[in-house]
Amino acid sequence: MINRCAIIGVGLMGGSMALALNERKLAQTIVGCDINKENIKMALAAGAIHESAGLEAAVRNAELVLLATPVGTTTAILCEIKDYLNPGTVVTDMGSTKQTVVEQAEEIIQGGWFVGGHPMAGAETSGFDGADPYLFENAYYLLTPTCATNPSALNFVRQLAEAIGALVVEMPPSRHDLVAATISHLPHLVAAALVDAVALMPDSEGALAFAAGGFRDTTRIAAGSPEMWRDIFLSNHVRVLDALGFYRRAITEMELAIKNRDSDKIYEILSHASNLRKGLPVKSKGYLPNIYEVVVTVPDRPGIIAMLAGLLGDAGINIYEIEILRAREGYGGTIRIGFATPEEQQQAIELLQQKNIRCRRKG
Ligand SMILES: NC(=O)C1=CN([C@@H]2O[C@H](COP(=O)(O)OP(=O)(O)OC[C@H]3O[C@@H](n4cnc5c(N)ncnc54)[C@H](O)[C@@H]3O)[C@@H](O)[C@H]2O)C=CC1
Numbered sequence: 268m269i270n271r272c273a274i275i276g277v278g279l280m281g282g283s284m285a286l287a288l289n290e291r292k293l294a295q296t297i298v299g300c301d302i303n304k305e306n307i308k309m310a311l312a313a314g315a316i317h318e319s320a321g322l323e324a325a326v327r328n329a330e331l332v333l334l335a336t337p338v339g340t341t342t343a344i345l346c347e348i349k350d351y352l353n354p355g356t357v358v359t360d361m362g363s364t365k366q367t368v369v370e371q372a373e374e375i376i377q378g379g380w381f382v383g384g385h386p387m388a389g390a391e392t393s394g395f396d397g398a399d400p401y402l403f404e405n406a407y408y409l410l411t412p413t414c415a416t417n418p419s420a421l422n423f424v425r426q427l428a429e430a431i432g433a434l435v436v437e438m439p440p441s442r443h444d445l446v447a448a449t450i451s452h453l454p455h456l457v458a459a460a461l462v463d464a465v466a467l468m469p470d471s472e473g474a475l476a477f478a479a480g481g482f483r484d485t486t487r488i489a490a491g492s493p494e495m496w497r498d499i500f501l502s503n504h505v506r507v508l509d510a511l512g513f514y515r516r517a518i519t520e521m522e523l524a525i526k527n528r529d530s531d532k533i534y535e536i537l538s539h540a541s542n543l544r545k546g547l548p549v550k551s552k553g554y555l556p557n558i559y560e561v562v563v564t565v566p567d568r569p570g571i572i573a574m575l576a577g578l579l580g581d582a583g584i585n586i587y588e589i590e591i592l593r594a595r596e597g598y599g600g601t602i603r604i605g606f607a608t609p610e611e612q613q614q615a616i617e618l619l620q621q622k623n624i625r626c627r628r629k630g
């Protein structure tokens with residue numbers, strides 16, 4: 268158990284970490300530090316942090332200092348706290364970019380006690396309000412040690428990430444930044460550009476209102492914090508521009524195929540992408556195995572979800588996840604239920620059919 272853990276920035280990520288540490292009783296005292304008093308208030312009220320303090324008081328005697336602020340603030344915060352750390356205090360961050368941050372952190376925090384970290388889980392919301400103790404469950408947690416990293420510090424952070432349910436993968440900071448640029452930063456850039464593209468359309472007013480699921484799915488992340496994403500693009504500008512180059516190549520190939528009315532080429536590009544996309548695990552979080560889904564159509568009645576859950580629960584069938592796909596008020600809706608095994612999926616279908624509930628296997 269960690270005696271005293273300081274979390275700088277108790278927004279979505281720092282708040283989730285605080286909740287996760289408490290949930291698993293991994294830290295005796297968690298002290299939060301944040302310039303946003305609202306987030307501190309919420310974190311204290313939720314019992315996520317036990318105390319709040321300014322930077323100096325927060326990190327004094329802490330065994331672990333965890334930075335969860337926008338990446339543009341990391342270096343300045345490290346400079347401000349470095350003189351108040353005990354020898355051997357482990358310092359880690361949760362920022363989305365690594366190379367520059369790690370280079371600078373290793374200059375500031377001597378002895379290899381800084382370990383770069385990046386949990387590959389999150390949301391488009393920010394602030395403590397959206398914090399979730401299970402955010403890191405089954406998520407990849409990337410660590411970016413270098414030859415300067417102290418092995419005990421690395422081990423400490425690895426064990427912590429594993430203890431909150433994450434799967435740790437180590438990679439060099441430069442590799443991290445290229446991977447993150449391609450699978451995370453570029454998608455954000457594209458999502459933002461897609462939303463802005465609508466505004467470029469002649470007579471665009473009102474067009475957004477017609478957006479169906481596809482537009483919503485591809486642009487969800489565009490609602491993310493502009494401050495956080497500005498810092499990410501600035502900090503990882505080299506790799507983001509590389510990723511943009513890959514994207515430009517893909518777009519140009521498609522543009523040419525459409526210009527040439529090249530039906531085979533368009534089909535080839537789309538089916539290549541479709542196959543790659545279908546190969547992703549159903550859950551957005553990395554390494555989870557497939558889940559086995561059943562789609563249920565039910566009338567719109569109060570208590571209908573409780574009825575479904577009760578029916579399955581009484582039969583000992585565990586619901587792994589549940590989502591309302593569509594609903595028409597007063598009529599009915601479609602609900603997707605996920606199970607961990609094909610056996611449970613089959614049992615659920617048989618049970619629901621016995622009760623004359625419309626359902627089908629998905630996928
Ligand atoms: N949002 C996401 O999905 C993910 C974010 N990250 C990274 O985690 C870090 C935190 O992001 P979020 O928690 O989403 O942002 P957030 O906006 O929810 O929380 C950041 C918190 O840091 C505080 N803060 C800012 N400057 C500060 C300073 N100088 N001193 C003390 N507190 C300060 C803010 O007031 C805020 O409460 C960022 O570096 C981001 O790149 C990493 C993975 C996922």
Ligand SMILES: O=C(O)C(=O)Cc1ccc(O)cc1
Binds near residue numbers: 387389391451
């Ligand atoms: O909202 C989502 O789906 C995300 O992908 C969140 C996210 C944002 C930034 C990161 O560095 C990692 C994950």
